[in-house]
Amino acid sequence: GAGVSQSPSNKVTEKGKDVELRCDPISGHTALYWYRQSLGQGLEFLIYFQGNSAPDKSGLPSDRFSAERTGGSVSTLTIQRTQQEDSAVYLCASSWEGGAGQPQHFGDGTRLSIL
């Protein structure tokens, strides 16, 4: 079946603008994760959704970042008033459920560049 789908693949925007990044997980996967990867850095966790439970927002770096997941499937990550340090690749991953043993499968990411 189809893998994790993310859009857009690339986004260039001016500092101060808002951006929305979209993730469509693998069909049937109830757990969804957002990470970001800055140049030369490891993946940094942002937020986790599992079914209808309250999301784990512990990784969001500031209140400019928010995410939602509608209908238990598609998720949108929103960054308001973008800053240059927000430039990174934003990766979405999904797994069958959020258990410790479940491997996470990644989409191709959105490369975000803030001018």
Next chain:
Amino acid sequence: QKEVEQNSGPLSVPEGAIASLNCTYSDRGSQSFFWYRQYSGKSPELIMSIYSNGDKEDGRFTAQLNKASQYVSLLIRDSQPSDSATYLCAVRVTGANNLFFGTGTRLTVIP
């Protein structure tokens, strides 16, 4: 102290040799361990998972886990140029929903 540490490399091995990639982690209660391969400009691709002490083999790949010493390693036998990539170690830490990733080891297989 970082949760997961890897030698950033680069690690260069000749074609046909064994590549050995190592990773240490700080949380003794960590439960699940994963190796991802990431080609330049691409997303991480899961190649191995391991949950209990010992070795786990899958084709040319062997993952090794030693919880007492808090390290996990990945061996790639008969290395091929197509194995040239960055290898990311990821750990599911007790009480956390997410994976903690190392910064990756860059492997180059020389033809």
